[in-house]
Amino acid sequence: MTTLPASTNRKMGLVIDLDTCVGCHACVVSCKGWNTENYGAPLSDQDPYGADPTGTFLNRVHSYEVQPLATSAMPHPAAQLVHFPKSCLHCEDAPCVTVCPTGASYKRVEDGIVLVNETDCIGCGLCAWACPYGAREMDAAEGVMKKCTLCVDRIYNDNLPEEDRVPACVRTCPAGARHFGDLGDPDSDVSRLVADRGGMDLMPEQGTKPVNKYLPPRPRDTLDEVDILAPLLAPVAEEPKGFLGWLDRTLERL
Amino acid sequence: MHPAPSVIAFTTLSGAGFGLLFWLGLGLPDVTGWVAFAFFAVAYALAAGGLMASTFHLGHPERAWKAFSQWRSSWLSREGVASVAALVVMGVYGAGLVLFDTRLALLGGAGAALALATVFTTSMIYAQLRSVPRWQTPLTPALFLALSLAGGALLAGQITTAMALLLVAGLLQGMWWKRGDGAFAASGTDMATATGLGGIGQVRAFAPPHTGGNYLLREFVFVVGRKHAAKLRIIALALGFALPLVLLALPFSHAAAALAALSHLAGIAVSRWLFFAEAEHVVGLYYGAR
Ligand code: SF4
Ligand code: SF4
Ligand code: SF4
Numbered sequence: 001m002t003t004l005p006a007s008t009n010r011k012m013g014l015v016i017d018l019d020t021c022v023g024c025h026a027c028v029v030s031c032k033g034w035n036t037e038n039y040g041a042p043l044s045d046q047d048p049y050g051a052d053p054t055g056t057f058l059n060r061v062h063s064y065e066v067q068p069l070a071t072s073a074m075p076h077p078a079a080q081l082v083h084f085p086k087s088c089l090h091c092e093d094a095p096c097v098t099v100c101p102t103g104a105s106y107k108r109v110e111d112g113i114v115l116v117n118e119t120d121c122i123g124c125g126l127c128a129w130a131c132p133y134g135a136r137e138m139d140a141a142e143g144v145m146k147k148c149t150l151c152v153d154r155i156y157n158d159n160l161p162e163e164d165r166v167p168a169c170v171r172t173c174p175a176g177a178r179h180f181g182d183l184g185d186p187d188s189d190v191s192r193l194v195a196d197r198g199g200m201d202l203m204p205e206q207g208t209k210p211v212n213k214y215l216p217p218r219p220r221d222t223l224d225e226v227d228i229l230a231p232l233l234a235p236v237a238e239e240p241k242g243f244l245g246w247l248d249r250t251l252e253r254l
Numbered sequence: 255m256h257p258a259p260s261v262i263a264f265t266t267l268s269g270a271g272f273g274l275l276f277w278l279g280l281g282l283p284d285v286t287g288w289v290a291f292a293f294f295a296v297a298y299a300l301a302a303g304g305l306m307a308s309t310f311h312l313g314h315p316e317r318a319w320k321a322f323s324q325w326r327s328s329w330l331s332r333e334g335v336a337s338v339a340a341l342v343v344m345g346v347y348g349a350g351l352v353l354f355d356t357r358l359a360l361l362g363g364a365g366a367a368l369a370l371a372t373v374f375t376t377s378m379i380y381a382q383l384r385s386v387p388r389w390q391t392p393l394t395p396a397l398f399l400a401l402s403l404a405g406g407a408l409l410a411g412q413i414t415t416a417m418a419l420l421l422v423a424g425l426l427q428g429m430w431w432k433r434g435d436g437a438f439a440a441s442g443t444d445m446a447t448a449t450g451l452g453g454i455g456q457v458r459a460f461a462p463p464h465t466g467g468n469y470l471l472r473e474f475v476f477v478v479g480r481k482h483a484a485k486l487r488i489i490a491l492a493l494g495f496a497l498p499l500v501l502l503a504l505p506f507s508h509a510a511a512a513l514a515a516l517s518h519l520a521g522i523a524v525s526r527w528l529f530f531a532e533a534e535h536v537v538g539l540y541y542g543a544r
Binding site: 054060067099118131202 | 255315321322324327329330331351379382383384419441445447449450453455458460461462464467468469473506535536537540541
């Protein structure tokens, strides 16, 4: 049924820390690896070793350059590079769900995860049109819509060791930039992280009410220039003197 | 948005086809027998042909029947239900006219309403999308309905009605373009809100996620040919509205009327190409594009 549930028992989702993400793309690789081998159709690649490779990904990392405005205190502020992982935000008011004509797209009442039932999907693509974030991709080989499942086949999977019962991207991130938990519970670790760090919604004006939150990068440190090696590295003699000076000048003239 | 030929063909042809069914349902022209058969054949070829074309772009056409199930929430599902209902009701009504020379006026009226409802549901598939600001306006259903009624009247040979409706539709087309050109800026969605980084400073896309293309870029970030938009708009206006109006104003001849209809359909196809090619999806912002 593609009407949205009035409320969900929990709001499972991700908190992505733009301050710590180093842009290594490890989450992209682990997401593709896990999800191509497990739930649903594999994530195909087209022309993977050729001149024009493309493929289906549920998680992609963009990089942005942010140029702060100049102020009198900071006339030449340095631009900041921000790495920006993006996967489905499991929106509370998910427009991708309500547009689906077949009922293939749905939002779960128990945990708020937005999923696609691939055996019902006709591959019309309308849900990807409706998602403002580009979180859904049609698989070119399978003709069905693929999206982040919040690793639903890991997080409740009793066959995995307990520390692995988190999304593959969260488990793999070497910088600890992705956090997983219940954002509906104000006392959960992720909710407290969001409160402490001023977690934000992407495109709030689109009215999707994303569950996933992004933690903004902290302001850049402004260190006083303390360069302990500087005195040792200063050139000892600018101009050679004496015999060397004469040689230098003579050779210069030749 | 990527202007898929199948979707352009579908919305253009079926729009005119359902428009023709609307007028036939009202008994305009009041035809029976073989003449009615000819009119209905044209209408069904356009309406049903367009519907078939639209299933070509599905990943799994064999499951298309499942799309009838979600009419409570989905405009695409409603379109499926409305179109089949319209075709069935108008089929019975048409059989009455063709085979029994009887006009079941009530049934025709219902069929006409369903035909219009189909066009409305089609337009709402686009008008509902907040992610495409150019489309999200009540002007979109207004334009689709006006074009369908005008095209239908042209095909139904309702000369004066067609002329009036062509003027209205042309006007709506102009208004739709004018509003659309400022819609993205007015939507409030930009790089700053997309990334949430606007509070720090000016945001610029530095590196895309992959060096190659992807589904999102192919489907939503279609920028090829936008530079010809101004010329294509003039072509669409000339073929779709001006030329048919001139041809209809001439003393009536079947050749002129046929030419007017063809020219109108060609113009609408150009306008539909622009409808997609010019529509900027907000996801383009993540790629520093529109
Ligand atoms: S991010 Fe996109 S795909 Fe995911 S729930 Fe929100 S609208 Fe749907
Ligand atoms: S592509 Fe599949 S999941 Fe998406 S709207 Fe169409 S049928 Fe539903
Ligand atoms: S939660 Fe799972 S499916 Fe979603 S982005 Fe992370 S690894 Fe991919």
